[in-house]
Structures are given as C-alpha cells and as structure tokens.
Amino acid sequence: xxxxxxxxxxxxxxxxxxxxxxxxxxxxxxxxxxxxxxxxxxxxxxxxxxxxxxxxxxxxxxxxxxxxxxxxxxxxxxxxxxxxxxxxxxxxxxxxxxxxxxxxxxxxxxxxxxxxxxxxxxxxxxxxxxxxxxxxxxxxxxxxxxxxxxxxxxxxxxxxxxxxxxxxxxxxxxxxxxxxxxxxxxxxxxxxxxxxxxxxxxxxxxxxxxxxxxxxxxxxxxxxxxxxxxxxxxxxxxxxxxxxxxxxxxxxxxxxxxxxxxxxxxxxxxxxxxxxxxxxxxxxxxxxxxxxxxxxxxxxxxxxxxxxxxxxxxxxxxxxxxxxxxxxxxxxxxxxxxxxxxxxxxxxxxxxxxxxxx
Amino acid sequence: xxxxxxxxxxxxxxxxxxxxxxxxxxxxxxxxxxxxxxxxxxxxxxxxxxxxxxxxxxxxxxxxxxxxxxxxxxxxxxxxxxxxxxxxxxxxxxxxxxxxxxxxxxxxxxxxxxxxxxxxxxxxxxxxxxxxxxxxxxxxxxxxxxxxxxxxxxxxxxxxxxxxxxxxxxxxxxxxxxxxxxxxxxxxxxxxxxxxxxxxxxxxxxxxxxxxxxxxxxxxxxxxxxxxxxxxxxxxxxxxxxxxxxxxxxxxxxxxxxxxxxxxxxxxxxxxxxxxxxxxxxxxxxxxxxxxxxxxxxxxxxxxxxxxxxxxxxxxxxxxxxxxxxxxxxxxxxxxxxxxxxxxxxxxxxxxxxxxxx
Numbered sequence: 001x002x003x004x005x006x007x008x009x010x011x012x013x014x015x016x017x018x019x020x021x022x023x024x025x026x027x028x029x030x031x032x033x034x035x036x037x038x039x040x041x042x043x044x045x046x047x048x049x050x051x052x053x054x055x056x057x058x059x060x061x062x063x064x065x066x067x068x069x070x071x072x073x074x075x076x077x078x079x080x081x082x083x084x085x086x087x088x089x090x091x092x093x094x095x096x097x098x099x100x101x102x103x104x105x106x107x108x109x110x111x112x113x114x115x116x117x118x119x120x121x122x123x124x125x126x127x128x129x130x131x132x133x134x135x136x137x138x139x140x141x142x143x144x145x146x147x148x149x150x151x152x153x154x155x156x157x158x159x160x161x162x163x164x165x166x167x168x169x170x171x172x173x174x175x176x177x178x179x180x181x182x183x184x185x186x187x188x189x190x191x192x193x194x195x196x197x198x199x200x201x202x203x204x205x206x207x208x209x210x211x212x213x214x215x216x217x218x219x220x221x222x223x224x225x226x227x228x229x230x231x232x233x234x235x236x237x238x239x240x241x242x243x244x245x246x247x248x249x250x251x252x253x254x255x256x257x258x259x260x261x262x263x264x265x266x267x268x269x270x271x272x273x274x275x276x277x278x279x280x281x282x283x284x285x286x287x288x289x290x291x292x293x294x295x296x297x298x299x300x301x302x303x304x305x306x307x308x309x310x311x312x313x314x315x316x317x318x319x320x321x322x323x324x325x326x327x328x329x330x331x332x333x334x335x336x337x338x339x340x341x342x343x344x345x346x347x348x349x350x351x352x353x354x355x356x357x358x
Numbered sequence: 359x360x361x362x363x364x365x366x367x368x369x370x371x372x373x374x375x376x377x378x379x380x381x382x383x384x385x386x387x388x389x390x391x392x393x394x395x396x397x398x399x400x401x402x403x404x405x406x407x408x409x410x411x412x413x414x415x416x417x418x419x420x421x422x423x424x425x426x427x428x429x430x431x432x433x434x435x436x437x438x439x440x441x442x443x444x445x446x447x448x449x450x451x452x453x454x455x456x457x458x459x460x461x462x463x464x465x466x467x468x469x470x471x472x473x474x475x476x477x478x479x480x481x482x483x484x485x486x487x488x489x490x491x492x493x494x495x496x497x498x499x500x501x502x503x504x505x506x507x508x509x510x511x512x513x514x515x516x517x518x519x520x521x522x523x524x525x526x527x528x529x530x531x532x533x534x535x536x537x538x539x540x541x542x543x544x545x546x547x548x549x550x551x552x553x554x555x556x557x558x559x560x561x562x563x564x565x566x567x568x569x570x571x572x573x574x575x576x577x578x579x580x581x582x583x584x585x586x587x588x589x590x591x592x593x594x595x596x597x598x599x600x601x602x603x604x605x606x607x608x609x610x611x612x613x614x615x616x617x618x619x620x621x622x623x624x625x626x627x628x629x630x631x632x633x634x635x636x637x638x639x640x641x642x643x644x645x646x647x648x649x650x651x652x653x654x655x656x657x658x659x660x661x662x663x664x665x666x667x668x669x670x671x672x673x674x675x676x677x678x679x680x681x682x683x684x685x686x687x688x689x690x691x692x693x694x695x696x697x698x699x700x701x702x703x704x705x706x707x708x709x710x711x712x713x714x715x716x
Contacts, residue, residue, distance in 0.1 A: 029529075040528075040529065040532040104488055104489075104492060107484075107488060108484075108485045108488060108489070126465075126466075126484075127466045127535055128532070128535060130462055130465065130466060130488060131462075131466070131528060131531050131532050131535065132532075133492075134462060134491075134492075134495065134528050135525060135528040135529070135532075137492065137495055137496070138495070138521055138524050138525045138528065139525070141499050141521055142518070142521050142522075142525070145514065145517060145518055145521065148514050148518075152510065152511075152514065153510075155514070156503065156506050156510065156513070156514060159503060159517075160500070160503055160506075163496055163499055163500050163503065164500075166496050167493060167496045167497070167500070170398075170489060170492050170493040170496065171387075171398060171493070173489050174398040174486070174489050174490075174493075177485055177486060177489065
C-alpha cells in the first residue's frame, strides 16, 4: 500500500471524500438564482473545480487538496470511527478556508489565472470576488462547527483551534505585504521575519491539518504537539523549496517564465541570504538593482544571479529545506501510529515537495 | 428610566460594555509590530473608533453600535446573569461582524469616508483593507465561540445561529450587486427581490441581535420567534426609512448632496413603486433616463421627481415603514418582559429610526 501509484490512489480517495462533503454543502446555497443573473455559490463551486464558469459544466482539476488529504490520512491511521467523522468536517473546513484565501489573494496579486483557469475577480470582478471569498470564509467556520453534531466537545475544540490558525494565515498575508513594501537593505527584512511570514502564511495551515486529525481523534497533548511539529516543518520545507524552484526551476516545470521571482524582485530566502553575505559596496549595487521601481532587465538579472552564485545562496536554501524535512521525519517517527502508517505519511508528504506553482 | 436622556444614557452604558470587550480583544493581536511597519489590529482599532490612524490617538466616534446595544438591553430585561454574560460575547461578535462588513463595503463602493473619517482602503489601500476585513471576520467568530466558556451548549447554538445570519448578510450584498447591474425595466427588479435584498443586507443582522439575547438567556422557541419578528421588522423599517431620507432628506441632515440616491440612480422602493405605476410611454422615458451610463443632470432629476410625485411614491414608501414599525411594536408587546421593559425597548428602537447616513 505504499508504492507511488498506491499513494496517488489514496490521495484520490481522500479527495473524493472531501469533495463530496463540500460540493453537497455548496449546492445547498441559493443566494441568487432568479433568472441566473449571478450565483455566489456557483462562483465558489467554479473556483473549487466542481464546475465551469457557466455553473453547468463538469468537474475539473481543483488543486491537489493536500491539506485535507493529510488530515484524513492521519485520522485513518488513528482508526477510530468518531475521529474520522470529526476529521472529515475539519478537512472540509481547511479546504474551504484555503481556497477562500486564494480567491482573495488572487485579487491582491492581480493574478489572472489559477490552476490554468481564469480567477474569480478576472471573470466577475473584484467586488464579487471579495464578496464570494467572505461567504466562503463563513462556510469554512460552519463546516468545522458541524462536527459538534458528532461530538460537541471535540467540535468546539477543533473549531476554536482552526479559527486561531486561520487568523495566523491572515496575519501572515499582512506580514507579506509589509515586508514586500520594504527595501532589501531595511533591517526588518531578515531571515527571522521571513521565516515568521512564510511560517504563518503557509506552514501554519499544514500544521493545522495534521493537528486537526489529532483533535478529532481525541489524542493527547504530546501527540498533538508531535503532529504540529510534523505538519509545520513539512509546510516550511514546502515553501522554501517552492521559493528555490521559483528562481532556478525550469519554465516548463513552474509554468512561469525563467527566474520569475527575481524578475518580480521577491525577497525570498536565497535573496535575503545573499544580501547578508555581500560587502558594503556589493550591497549598494544589489540594492540599486533590487529596490528600483521597474522590473529587472536581462543585465540586472545576470548580476543578481552572479551574487546568488558567489554567496552560495542556492545551496544554503537547499540545506534549510533538508533540515525542515528531517524535522518532519523525526516527528513522524515519534507518532503513535504503525510502522506502515509512518511510511505512508512520509510518502504522502513527498507529494507536496514535487508540487510546483502553476 | 425612559426619557430620551435616560435612553441615551442606557446606550452609552451598553456601548462602554461592548467596547471594553472588543478593544481588549483587539489589543491582544500582534500581527506585525516590528518597527511599526504596519499594524493589522491597529487598522481594526482605527476603524472601530478606538484610536486614530497613527494607532496612538484617543477614542473617537465609532458609530451608534445599535446592534450590540439592542442585544444587551434585551439580555438585561431577561435578567439572568449567565444570559447576560453569553449575550456580551454575542453582542461583541455582532459589532465586529458589522464593522468587518463595512470595511469591505467601503472598498466595493469606493467610499472615501465613513463616520467623517477616511476609510481603511483609502488610508492603506484595498489590499490591506481586504486583509484586515478578513481578520476581523474571523475575530467575530472567535468572539462568539468564547461564550462556550460560560455555557458550552448556548455558546455553540449562538455561534451557529450567528454564522447562518452572517452568511445571509453576505448573500444580501451579492443580491445588491446583481440587482444594481440590471436595468429598471428588467422584470427581476421588483418589490419582492428588493425586499429580499434589504432584508438580508440590513434587517437580518438587527433580527439576529435580538434573537442572540434570547439564545443567550435560554429562552423558548416561541420567544425567539417573537424577538426575530421584532428585530427583523425594525430593521426593514430602518432601511426603508433610510431610503426615503436619501431621496427627500435635507442635505444638512443626510450629510450628502440633495437627491443623492436619485443622482446615483439607485433602485430603492420609491423608484420601483413609481416605475410599476407608469404607462408604457412613461416607462420608456423613465428607463431612458435611469438606465443611461451617465449620472442624472438637473433636467433628468426634475422629470424623475415629477414621476415620483405623480405616482405617490413617497407616501407609499412611508406606509411600508409604518407597517413594519407596527409589526415591530406588536412583537414587543408579545415579549415576556415587564411593561417598563417593553417601553424601554420601544424607546431604544426609535433611536435607529432617526439615524441618518453620514
């Protein structure tokens, strides 16, 4: 049950479970059906990949739904029926929340495409996208609270835990805006603030997915702490790896132009590391290139790449990814699940690391 | 305890209670304080009226906080200590939610001012305003769930009830966008769809404020239904009255230019009513004016006002306000509170009707 094919089958099974839970939920909504002027729940179903922009077409690719799959796999490994039922509500909540955050992110980032399809704001305008995202955020809370019908105590605990983590994700986006607005030589742009930002923006939700399964199954504080360490470390490895790929990944792999993150002057770990290592004179030249209004031209690009090379930035970032992966593996080995279960968890986790932004 | 002055004192008391609850809560947040680059919780505190845009100034006017005051007054009338404690969490949640919805509304409507101060998007940009609103929406759920610490069962019931109503408010905004995009002669623009829209957008949250007190106090289904009838009817009367004032109210009263809603070609009840009453020929002329891209000039304005006059639109809308007020009064008379309590509720309600958009 642990070959790559079997892992993909497993992912498919969990996707089916969580999609059923969410699509039935969204279909109940009926904000405005009169004459089909517009349809808020249809917009959500479109973005989740349950239909096309006419709200009548068939299902399409809606993302890997990794967070919910991780939560459901761990609940499966713990085995208890009640825990699995509570976890399904939590998994659906996580997926609704994650996609809500993308709907709003796409407005802010002015991204016209997501998973190869036009984004909500691009199709229907920013007003509808803000509004639809707000509704989906509320639905994600409703879904978590539904778990109270299975077990009131666990339902409340899970809901409060998820709200706390959801808030941290929003804080992470705020941090992202704040840091992006600063110049590369600003002392507030440093490894620590960068780790805090990607931790909140990305790793928290993957950590939350793991812990949700632990709360659902009524596991001890120690077990939950181990689940957090696992999920959070995995999330950090994922984001740091993604940042490496977004600089050095081949365009056919990333779906973006080469050196995309450099052209957009993003201040990810390799950049922050390189800048610290430079002499004062080099820092000045680096800053002159990276802080200017216009995007980088080919000449600028060459210079920045040379600095990344001379400071060993690629290797440094790669080391951090491996360190986080090791932490995640150590946490897995300490979980109270079978040896085969640990293997499966480890194999599912690897699916995240090969995923590349499209 | 029921003179106008005493009622204002009462409002002040409830405002103080709910502001304490919310401000302490917001002060706990620390998304990004490093060097003060920006401050998400500061933006919320600014918008709520707890500080100025430097996040250091004193309290300013932050709205009447009618919804929370209504909830707290009813909880007071029911008297039970536990009910009052649960209601305070619900009241704070309602106020956080209402203000979240205004932060996002201001982006959509491009409003530069709210309560005489620059809006969040105007000061910090739409990106921060979307983000800050999202965080405040999550905080409003957290606040409701805090009631579980007082009484788990009522806390869950109240949270689920509020989420359901919050979702309806978002649906109401969606309906508002959809209806605004249609031409005046579109059959989907009618009294029924207009009532549905303002019901969801405005009346639902005032109904929810009243029912929240009933849930907090553990009241019967019948009592809660009566609270809903009261709050919802009051909310409808408020919105319909507001629409009348926005057409015929004196500029010094509304804080807007005269006939503001007509110039903006809003399709409120007086307009919908007038259009229905017109002959086919008149409908054509009305539509030509009201559906064109440009805003109305003085000549257009005169024609529309003449149509409103000839169809008795002012009087018709006024009648609807009075009918809803009567319903609200009937519901009050059926509540299980003292005669003096009913009077107080009725007097507090009147504060809403004289409120005019600023």
